Amino acid sequence: MSIENNLDKIMASKSKNITLVAVTKHRTVDEIQRVVDYGILDLGENRVQELLDKYDKVKGEVRWHLIGHLQTNKVKYIIDKVHLIHSVDSLKLAKEINLQGVKHKIVMKILIQVNVSGEESKFGININEIESFLDSIKDFEGLSVQGFMTMAPYTENIEETRYVFRNLHDFCDKIKSKQSLYTNVDINFLSMGMTNDYPIAIEEGSNLVRIGRGIFV
Numbered sequence: 001m002s003i004e005n006n007l008d009k010i011m012a013s014k015s016k017n018i019t020l021v022a023v024t025k026h027r028t029v030d031e032i033q034r035v036v037d038y039g040i041l042d043l044g045e046n047r048v049q050e051l052l053d054k055y056d057k058v059k060g061e062v063r064w065h066l067i068g069h070l071q072t073n074k075v076k077y078i079i080d081k082v083h084l085i086h087s088v089d090s091l092k093l094a095k096e097i098n099l100q101g102v103k104h105k106i107v108m109k110i111l112i113q114v115n116v117s118g119e120e121s122k123f124g125i126n127i128n129e130i131e132s133f134l135d136s137i138k139d140f141e142g143l144s145v146q147g148f149m150t151m152a153p154y155t156e157n158i159e160e161t162r163y164v165f166r167n168l169h170d171f172c173d174k175i176k177s178k179q180s181l182y183t184n185v186d187i188n189f190l191s192m193g194m195t196n197d198y199p200i201a202i203e204e205g206s207n208l209v210r211i212g213r214g215i216f217v
């Protein structure tokens with residue numbers, strides 16, 4: 001299978017209002033350029049250094065997404081380069097994004113990474129702590145909370161995955177219904193689904209899927 005064939009299949013399997021973020025970690029600039037030339041302009045990297053290395057080399061109107069755990073001291077390198085940060089998982093990180101956003105006169109779009117299953121090994125904020133998190137950042141003018149992101153636990157059992165996605169979708173709807181209480185919350189995105197589980201994520205309401213291996217392998 002070629003990159004283009006894989007993209008044909010993925011694009012045919014989803015509706016237009018679902019955005020594909022092509023996850024380009026560990027891929028060469030030539031491989032990434034084929035994805036962009038095909039017409040996929042949303043690219044995801046999970047490391048700051050790798051994103052910076054590729055930033056000037058990939059040609060086109062690319063929107064870069066930072067999807068992996070982000071260290072606070074690296075925010076300054078990407079604040080003016082990324083379209084959306086999917087992986088905000090602590091108050092410390094939100095504070096720094098706000099600081100850098102204000103400094104650069106940017107309202108940085110962010111998603112809060114949620115640890116739905118409560119696995120200790122996972123990054124993300126527990127679902128029952130999100131509302132107090134939103135309260136603690138409600139005065140931050142340098143960022144805008146655009147939604148939520150999660151990674152399902154690795155499991156052979158599809159139904160376990162489905163419940164993670166369904167819970168986050170329900171929670172996302174709940175927050176959306178009260179977003180007028182906040183000046184910096186504007187829910188537009190639910191980032192769920194990778195190569196293994198994106199069809200289920202879409203069934204459960206994802207509108208932003210992050211696919212790597214399914215494109216490049």
Ligand SMILES: *Cc1c(COP(=O)(O)O)cnc(C)c1O
Nearest residue numbers: 023046067194195210211212213
């Ligand atoms: C690598 C990665 C993906 C893509 O995973 P695939 O299994 O290659 O589709 C999605 N999201 C995050 C946060 C990743 O690090």
